[in-house]
Amino acid sequence: MNDLVVGIDIGTTKICTIVAEVRTDDIFVVGVGLEPARGMKKGVVSDIHQLSNAIAASVHKAEKTSGYQIERAFISVAGNHIASINSRGAVGLVGNRGVRADDLDKAIEEARAIAIPHNREVLHVIPRSYAIDGQNNVRSPIGMHGFRLEVEVHIITAASTSVANLEQAVQAAGVYPDRFILNPLASGDAVLTEQEREMGVALIDIGGGTTDLAIFIEGTVWHSGVIAVGGDMVTNDITHLMHVPFDVAETVKVEHGHALEKEVSPLETFLVQPFGEGIPIEFKRQDLAMAIEARMSELLELIQAEIKRSGYDGLLRAGMVITGGCAQLPGLRDLAQHTLGIPVRIAKPERLTGMADALRSPAYSTSVGLLRLGLQMDAVSGGAAAANGHAGNNARLSGFLTGLFRRLLPDDRDG
Numbered sequence: 001m002n003d004l005v006v007g008i009d010i011g012t013t014k015i016c017t018i019v020a021e022v023r024t025d026d027i028f029v030v031g032v033g034l035e036p037a038r039g040m041k042k043g044v045v046s047d048i049h050q051l052s053n054a055i056a057a058s059v060h061k062a063e064k065t066s067g068y069q070i071e072r073a074f075i076s077v078a079g080n081h082i083a084s085i086n087s088r089g090a091v092g093l094v095g096n097r098g099v100r101a102d103d104l105d106k107a108i109e110e111a112r113a114i115a116i117p118h119n120r121e122v123l124h125v126i127p128r129s130y131a132i133d134g135q136n137n138v139r140s141p142i143g144m145h146g147f148r149l150e151v152e153v154h155i156i157t158a159a160s161t162s163v164a165n166l167e168q169a170v171q172a173a174g175v176y177p178d179r180f181i182l183n184p185l186a187s188g189d190a191v192l193t194e195q196e197r198e199m200g201v202a203l204i205d206i207g208g209g210t211t212d213l214a215i216f217i218e219g220t221v222w223h224s225g226v227i228a229v230g231g232d233m234v235t236n237d238i239t240h241l242m243h244v245p246f247d248v249a250e251t252v253k254v255e256h257g258h259a260l261e262k263e264v265s266p267l268e269t270f271l272v273q274p275f276g277e278g279i280p281i282e283f284k285r286q287d288l289a290m291a292i293e294a295r296m297s298e299l300l301e302l303i304q305a306e307i308k309r310s311g312y313d314g315l316l317r318a319g320m321v322i323t324g325g326c327a328q329l330p331g332l333r334d335l336a337q338h339t340l341g342i343p344v345r346i347a348k349p350e351r352l353t354g355m356a357d358a359l360r361s362p363a364y365s366t367s368v369g370l371l372r373l374g375l376q377m378d379a380v381s382g383g384a385a386a387a388n389g390h391a392g393n394n395a396r397l398s399g400f401l402t403g404l405f406r407r408l409l410p411d412d413r414d415g
Helices: 048-066 101-112 160-172 183-191 194-199 231-242 246-256 285-310 332-340 362-380
Strands: 004-010 014-022 027-036 072-077 083-092 120-132 135-138 148-159 176-182 201-206 211-217 220-227 269-272 281-284 320-323 344-346 352-354 397-400 407-410
Touching: 004 048, 004 160, 004 183, 004 362, 014 048, 014 362, 027 048, 027 362, 048 160, 072 160, 072 183, 072 362, 083 101, 083 220, 101 120, 101 148, 120 160, 120 176, 120 220, 148 160, 148 220, 160 176, 176 183, 176 362, 183 201, 183 211, 183 220, 183 320, 183 362, 194 201, 194 211, 201 285, 211 285, 220 285, 231 246, 231 285, 246 269, 246 285, 281 285, 285 332, 320 332, 320 362, 332 344
Parallel strands: 004 072, 027 352, 072 176, 120 397, 201 320, 320 344
Antiparallel strands: 004 014, 014 027, 083 148, 120 135, 120 148, 201 211, 211 220, 269 281, 397 407
16 A cells, blocks of 8 residues: 555546556556546636535545545646746855765755745746756766856746645645645656657646646756636637537537537537527537637637747747647647647557556546656655655655656745
8 A cells, every 4th residue: 555646636627536556667546536626716726615525525436446545645736826937056066076966955955046926835946957167958967076066947836825725625625735746747747758858849738727838848847837728718618609508518519529610511410408498409510610719729829829938939849749638629639730830749648557447538647647756756755755744844845856857855835
């Protein structure tokens, strides 16, 4: 049981709790709990009581299927309160000696010592590159000789109140959050290849309420962001177009939706039951596709603007990888490729075994990614938070491993 990892992906649309053993070649799933989300809006808590009940229901289902009592878990976090900034730090190396691990720590702490508003906190500190005595683009400086070590880091911050509300909801469900992990980092860990990370790729996770973005270049994260719109925007359009309840519109989107109007035959129709009608009404699938294509084009333009804002749009040789629930929309890949002019692939979690049938979908990339990323964080930190039951601030860790996170730093958040 000590080798099992628990991740809880708390989204706007769904809550997914997974209990699994992360192995070298696969993830062996022993328990899954899926529950519709309540009390979340655009990745932010809107009703703690409702959210806590939904989390508890998801956790209970995972406990029932796994036979394992869940007490702690890694928790996903998203929302338009997420922000990022790049920073630099430097430290002197006395006596021209080889760089040691504590030198990296000091340099990163220097880079982290930036002024952030009192109402924000650091989630992750991710090194982008090192330099020794002016020699740039050093990947692993340990053991290298020099007088001055510099590091450039990517710092991801979140609104303290948003994280605190999420933490309260999780704890009210009877689970202790070991740490919070940004959605696109988890998704990227689940679906990106090492070659894509090296060559330069934009990871796009389109969920119900938010679209999460992370740009990976030279094996690590160079930019991250959250756009406060997602697949629910399309569903809302369908409710207006067809005068149907939200859940019916969601079913219509999943069963009949397409992101390219020209790919749908004008002869295709389907039946829906609008408000106030005694009998179902016939709709053209092409009309539905026209509405969906317009909205998805808008979202892709927002994604393109965010990538351009990062300044790294010319470095994405591997193009874009799209995942998340909305990635399952037929025609999205072709629409994205045409709109953005770069290679695009749709990705889902791979190498899943055990009770994993329900998870082999782009909708569960974050859920699955939490497991491996969380376990790697534990390995780097010696598993202290999970094994020793550290409470309070020690549980919220910011970290980075090989290629993504190389060392784990405790969060200095007070209270």
